Amino acid sequence: MKLIGLTLASLIIFAVFNALGIRKFGMKTCLSEYGKLWGDAVPIKNMNLWSIVLGISAALLFPPILQATEGNPWQFVGFLAPLYLFLVIFTPDYRESKKSNILHQIGAYTSAVGMLIWMIFIMHMWVPVVALTIGFILIGFAAKNLKESLMYYLELSMFLSVDWVLLAY
Numbered sequence: 001m002k003l004i005g006l007t008l009a010s011l012i013i014f015a016v017f018n019a020l021g022i023r024k025f026g027m028k029t030c031l032s033e034y035g036k037l038w039g040d041a042v043p044i045k046n047m048n049l050w051s052i053v054l055g056i057s058a059a060l061l062f063p064p065i066l067q068a069t070e071g072n073p074w075q076f077v078g079f080l081a082p083l084y085l086f087l088v089i090f091t092p093d094y095r096e097s098k099k100s101n102i103l104h105q106i107g108a109y110t111s112a113v114g115m116l117i118w119m120i121f122i123m124h125m126w127v128p129v130v131a132l133t134i135g136f137i138l139i140g141f142a143a144k145n146l147k148e149s150l151m152y153y154l155e156l157s158m159f160l161s162v163d164w165v166l167l168a169y
Contacts, residue, residue, distance in 0.1 A: 003064040004167065010060035011163040017053045018156070027143075030151040032104065035092025048092045055089045058082045061162065065118070068169045074122050081114030112158055119165050128164035132157035 021034040024041070028034060038050035061082050069075040087107025088094075094104035120126045136153035140146030146153070 003067055006060045007064045007163055007166040010057045011160070011167075013053060013057045013060070014159055014163075017050075017057070027145055027149055028152060029149055031155045032088065032092070032094060032108070036095070039092055051089045051092050055086065058085045058089065061166070064166045064169075065162075068166060069118075069122060072122060074118075077114055077122060078118045081111050081118055084111040084114060087111075115158060115162055119161060123165050123169070125165045125168065128161040128168070129157070132161050132164070 018031075018034075021028075021038065025034060025037045028037075035048060035050040039048040042049040044052070059082075062079070065078040065082065066075065069078045084107045087103050088111065089107075091100040091104040091107070094100045116129065119129055133154065136157045137146060137150075140149055140153045
C-alpha cells in the first residue's frame with residue numbers, strides 16, 4: 001500500500017506555507033531566510049513557526065520514503081536525508097551564531113546530497129529532479145530574479161522532486 005496521503009499532506013503543507021511566506025515577506029534568496037522572518041512575525045516560546053511547519057512536512061515523508069525502499073540495502077539513505085533536514089529546521093536563526101550556521105549548512109547540504117542519491121540511484125528517477133530544476137530556473141529567468149533567488153528555486157525543485165518520486169512510486 002502506498003502512503004499517498006502522507007506525501008500529499010506534506011506537499012500541501014510545504015506549498016501553502018511557501019506561498020504564504022512569499023506573499024507575506026516577498027521572494028527571498030533561500031528557503032531558510034523565511035525561518036527568521038516567520039519567527040519574528042509569529043513568536044512562539046522556545047520554537048519557531050517555520051521550524052514547526054517544515055518539521056511536520058518533513059516528518060510526514062519518513063513512512064513513504066521507508067516504504068518505497070523497503071527491502072533495499074540502501075534504505076538508510078532515504079531515512080538519513082530527511083533526518084539531516086532537522087538540523088536545518090532546528091537552526092532557523094542560523095546567521096546569529098557560527099555554531100548554528102555550521103549545523104545549518106551541514107544539515108542542508110547533507111540532506112540535499114542524500115535526497116539526490118536516493119532519488120537518482122536508489123529510486124532510479126532522475127526525470128523529476130531534472131524537469132523541476134529546469135522548470136524553476138525558467139520561472140526565475142522569466143521573473144527576472146534568477147540570480148538573486150537561484151538557491152531558493154533549487155531548494156523548491158529538490159523538495160518537490162521528492163514528492164513527485166513518492167507519488168510516482
